[in-house]
Amino acid sequence: MKYNFDEITDRSNTACVKYDLRNLFFGTEEVLPMWVADMDFRTPDFIMDAIRKRAEHEVLGYSIRPDSYFTSLTAWLMRRHQWAVDRQWIAFSPGIVPAVNMAVLAFSQRRDRIIVQPPVYFPFFDAVKKHGRKLVYNQLIMENGRYRMDFEDLEKHCREGAAMIILSNPHNPGGNAWTREELRKLADLCNRYGVLMVSDEIHSDLVNRGYRHTVLAGLSPETAANTVTMVAPSKTFNLAGMATSSVIISNPLLMKKFRKVLDALHIEMGNLFGNIASEAAYTHGDAWLEQLLDYIDGNIRLLMDFADKRLPQVKVIRPEATYMAWLDFSATGMNQHELKTFVIEKAGLGLNEGPQFGPGGEGYMRMNLACPRATLQKALEQLEAGFKGKIADV
Ligand SMILES: Cc1ncc(COP(=O)(O)O)c(C=O)c1O
Numbered sequence: 489m490k491y492n493f494d495e496i497t498d499r500s501n502t503a504c505v506k507y508d509l510r511n512l513f514f515g516t517e518e519v520l521p522m523w524v525a526d527m528d529f530r531t532p533d534f535i536m537d538a539i540r541k542r543a544e545h546e547v548l549g550y551s552i553r554p555d556s557y558f559t560s561l562t563a564w565l566m567r568r569h570q571w572a573v574d575r576q577w578i579a580f581s582p583g584i585v586p587a588v589n590m591a592v593l594a595f596s597q598r599r600d601r602i603i604v605q606p607p608v609y610f611p612f613f614d615a616v617k618k619h620g621r622k623l624v625y626n627q628l629i630m631e632n633g634r635y636r637m638d639f640e641d642l643e644k645h646c647r648e649g650a651a652m653i654i655l656s657n658p659h660n661p662g663g664n665a666w667t668r669e670e671l672r673k674l675a676d677l678c679n680r681y682g683v684l685m686v687s688d689e690i691h692s693d694l695v696n697r698g699y700r701h702t703v704l705a706g707l708s709p710e711t712a713a714n715t716v717t718m719v720a721p722s723k724t725f726n727l728a729g730m731a732t733s734s735v736i737i738s739n740p741l742l743m744k745k746f747r748k749v750l751d752a753l754h755i756e757m758g759n760l761f762g763n764i765a766s767e768a769a770y771t772h773g774d775a776w777l778e779q780l781l782d783y784i785d786g787n788i789r790l791l792m793d794f795a796d797k798r799l800p801q802v803k804v805i806r807p808e809a810t811y812m813a814w815l816d817f818s819a820t821g822m823n824q825h826e827l828k829t830f831v832i833e834k835a836g837l838g839l840n841e842g843p844q845f846g847p848g849g850e851g852y853m854r855m856n857l858a859c860p861r862a863t864l865q866k867a868l869e870q871l872e873a874g875f876k877g878k879i880a881d882v
Pocket of ligand 1: 525582583584585586609656660688690691720722728733
């Protein structure tokens, strides 16, 4: 079946964050929203059919995740990532952000040092700070249009006794599909100094054409024993509203600690429709995902080409993974306030501001490319018009 990603679906007034919170975040409804990381595409038929079929039963009581749910997930991880996962290694979490928070509670103590690599997905910062742990930055370095890790600095933090690192693999917002070699260096350091690795792999299925995802825990048995991995169908299949994710821990001692927190919070029941949607996605989603990746690849090419020819003020960091582009506006010379005002008021766009992602984000904006091509074209034309001093017609 051929899916139509060009179709424009009006999402406003569906209580959706991206459209219906524009006033709150941008002070106006008059922006094309290209911020929060979900997609403007329709949920595919094989997921909607499974949801409808279950809804027809009309009794929505307490539910479990059946064997078929786990089989669909483990088969997916094997098929897509050549990663053999045992059912016993899988714990539930409603989302990856809750999972990161639970990992912080389960595997560290108050005042422990936890490493993050900014600019990075900002809820990592609160997951550390709000539980009284100490945030330690291993700053990423932008070099030739790509972030690289600073391993010397990382080793220093490991040596100084950090308890944990929270990794975005692939990286949001920089779009790195971290290579095997980069991850091996990171894992060698963390294993040597006993620093636990929490690998947020929510974007692992969304690796763009020409790149590969490396499962951190798949590098070696020693690394697997020192890693907690988080995966979800939410980004891949646009199911964030279903609040269903998985935490994969092969080390039984770590799993026991994680389960203690999960049990105490009493959230493992999860969401009946999240279970149904996830199983359908992992069972039937390959062909749809391949078409989606081709479509996103087309959007990335449009962005690169447009920026190259018509937006000399903006440097685009090409995403190796994720459907987010990291745009460097520093050549415009605008300060952060001017840039924010320009993007909202002149270009009529709702983007994520770089500094939200921590140090290193200054001068950047994050743009979500998971939209019909015509929407992206319009957004880029608005940006171009903004630079020419015209006010965007949103
Ligand atoms: C790296 C990363 N982790 C986690 C999330 C969100 O996780 P969840 O909605 O499952 O809590 C996002 C969403 O953008 C993300 O980019």
